[in-house]
Amino acid sequence: MRYAKLAKADLPKLFQSLKSRGEVFAPVEEGGKVTFRKVDDLKEVKLEYTRTLLPPKKLLLPPEEEILRYEGEEYRESFEGKKAVLFGVHHCDVNGLLKLDRVFLDSPRDEYYARRRENTLVVGISCVPDRYCFCTSVGSGYATTGFDLFLHDLGREYLVRVGSGEGYRLSKEGYFQEAGKKEVEQAARMEERRMGKVRRRINLAGMGDLIETEGKEGWEEVSAKCLACGTCNLVCPTCQCYDVSDLLTLDVRKGSRVRRWDSCMLKRHALVAGGLNFRPTVVERTVNRLSCKVGEEVRCVGCGRCTVYCPAGIDFVEMLSAVRGEAR
Amino acid sequence: MKPKVGIFGFTGCAGDQLMILNLEDELLDLVGALDLKSFTMASSAVEESDYDVAFVEGSITTPKQKQKLEEIRKRSKLLVAIGDCAAWGGVQASCNGILKVEEKMKEVYGSDKVWEIYESKPLSAYVKVDFVLPGCPIEKEEFLRAAASLLRGDLPEAVDYPVCVECKLRENGCLMLEGKLCLGPLTVGGCRARCPSLGVDCIGCRGVIEGEARIKSALQVFREAGFKPDYVRARLRMFAANYPEILEVK
Structure with missing residues (x-):
């Protein structure tokens, strides 16, 4: 990997250069929460933050998007190929994007996601963990790929890791300096300290099997307060499910087809033709959600969003501890 | 042939029918696509007819309303409940099971024998309802989407998420x-x-x-x-x- 150094005083130069490559989306504080939105000035950006309500996924897989328009038998897909930059993405969210890539870029390729991903530069930034973060237990505490540049705060400057060809070209711009072993070591120590601040632990050994063999009573207990509102899925950086609807106009010939993020905690996710629902209650849906996140494959990145934003106060880590039979 | 449609109202504020009339930009397209037989809130010209679709607002609170609803049901291929009163009985049902209608009548009129009335109930308490467009009032766009689906011959897609x-x-x-x-x-x-x-x-x-x-x-x-x-x-x-x-x- 190539490393470079960027004086904090030169960050505006990088920002300007990114702006010339496309619309820049970055974390901004508004109304007591931090959210990714389009920014024109670096001053708007909240460089130190814990987590955004919706993950940066929303810019590659929009919460709602038109996928095609039709008229009679004819249709045209609504692709968007705008150049964009995701600026200030945390380790966990970069890893979240990598997990989405496996779903949407591998066969079958999702053209809508793929075109956005290919046209979007990702600039990572190291984070400020809080007591809900458990990224280090699920292997997402550090991003090794999935970004173009990654900034590590060294006080007066950033150590910049370069993760792509486009990132390499950027790092060759005049305001970057060469970084040596000293800065890399300093960044590594800093990252070690940061990861040490992630105190929450989750033991995933055998978790897939424990989820499968947990009895109905146990599940009813862990999901007793669940309101089946879907929030846990909708704020998750790796939830990939969507629902598709046709919006028909009154002439019944024209319309648009839209897709919207779906949630496996909701009724229709497992509803099939004829009215059969193969996950009729919150119990089956919870089993399914947890298996999907930490079953055979670990898709959870430990960002803590599903816990922080659950209206019923259900804690993801505690739920899994209960499945393991550990005291809550 | 255009589908024959009737729009009716029972106990409620007529806000759902008003939402249909409030579809100012789409109203001409809408009435152009339908053979509107009855919509008393919009026009006093009412044609006795059978209906392909009846949209019914309001809750049922009197024997007369119950009878009229049953008649609409008999004459309609599809019956769509519009608004919270038709779907759940509305705000006027909020004391159901706590306060009897006779007690309420006595409190308001001083006698419990002024009218024969029922506890406010949704349409589904008396007839089969094929589809519900919920809300207080209904959402205009949802009504239009439902109308488009019905025109195509499909039942609309019900919202079943929170x-x-x-x-x-x-x-x-x-x-x-x-x-x-x-x-x-x-x-x-x-x-x-x-x-x-x-x-x-x-x-x-x-x-x-x-x-x-x-x-x-x-x-x-x-x-x-x-x-x-x-x-x-x-x-x-x-x-x-x-x-x-x-x-x-x-």
């Missing part, structure tokens, strides 16, 4: 986490979380998600948040008192 979905898609912070009694998790979405997006907790005007709403869990969460049981019950009853699980709440 308000929280659209609230999160708009990246709103959760009002329950801010200590408000928000009925979003129990309430049918489709309003694009209009109230929570303005910081106002959901009052449940689109009715409860039938068979899905987690009433018991919500009661526990609200209790733990420190809300008084009477207040919670009154909030739950406002638009969905006839939902069996809500009717039982003490």
Whole structure:
């Protein structure tokens, strides 16, 4: 990997250069929460933050998007190929994007996601963990790929890791300096300290099997307060499910087809033709959600969003501890 | 041939029929696509007819209304309930099971024998309802989408997810986490979380998600948040008192 150094005083130069490559989306504080939105000035950006309500996924897989328009038998897909930059993405969210890539870029390729991903530069930034973060237990505490540049705060400057060809070209711009072993070591120590601040632990050994063999009573207990509102899925950086609807106009010939993020905690996710629902209650849906996140494959990145934003106060880590039979 | 349509109203504020009339930009397309036989709120010219689709607003509160509803049902291939009164009995049902209609009549008129009236009930208490467009009032866009689906010969796609979905898609912070009694998790979405997006907790005007709403869990969460049981019950009853699980709440 190539490393470079960027004086904090030169960050505006990088920002300007990114702006010339496309619309820049970055974390901004508004109304007591931090959210990714389009920014024109670096001053708007909240460089130190814990987590955004919706993950940066929303810019590659929009919460709602038109996928095609039709008229009679004819249709045209609504692709968007705008150049964009995701600026200030945390380790966990970069890893979240990598997990989405496996779903949407591998066969079958999702053209809508793929075109956005290919046209979007990702600039990572190291984070400020809080007591809900458990990224280090699920292997997402550090991003090794999935970004173009990654900034590590060294006080007066950033150590910049370069993760792509486009990132390499950027790092060759005049305001970057060469970084040596000293800065890399300093960044590594800093990252070690940061990861040490992630105190929450989750033991995933055998978790897939424990989820499968947990009895109905146990599940009813862990999901007793669940309101089946879907929030846990909708704020998750790796939830990939969507629902598709046709919006028909009154002439019944024209319309648009839209897709919207779906949630496996909701009724229709497992509803099939004829009215059969193969996950009729919150119990089956919870089993399914947890298996999907930490079953055979670990898709959870430990960002803590599903816990922080659950209206019923259900804690993801505690739920899994209960499945393991550990005291809550 | 254009489908024959009738739009009717029973006990309610007529707000749902008004929402249809409020479709100012689309109204001409709408009436052009339909053979509108009866819509007394819009025109006194009423044609006796059978209907391909009847849209019915309001709850049933008198024997006469019950009879008229049964007649509409007989004459209609499809019957669509529009608005919360038709879907759940409306706000006028909020004391069902607590206060008898005779007691209410006596309190208001001084006698309990002024009229013969029923406890406010949804249409489905008396006839088969093929589809429900919920809300107080209904959403204009949802009505148009439903009309388009019906014109194509399909039943519309029912919203069966909670308000929280659209609230999160708009990246709103959760009002329950801010200590408000928000009925979003129990309430049918489709309003694009209009109230929570303005910081106002959901009052449940689109009715409860039938068979899905987690009433018991919500009661526990609200209790733990420190809300008084009477207040919670009154909030739950406002638009969905006839939902069996809500009717039982003490």
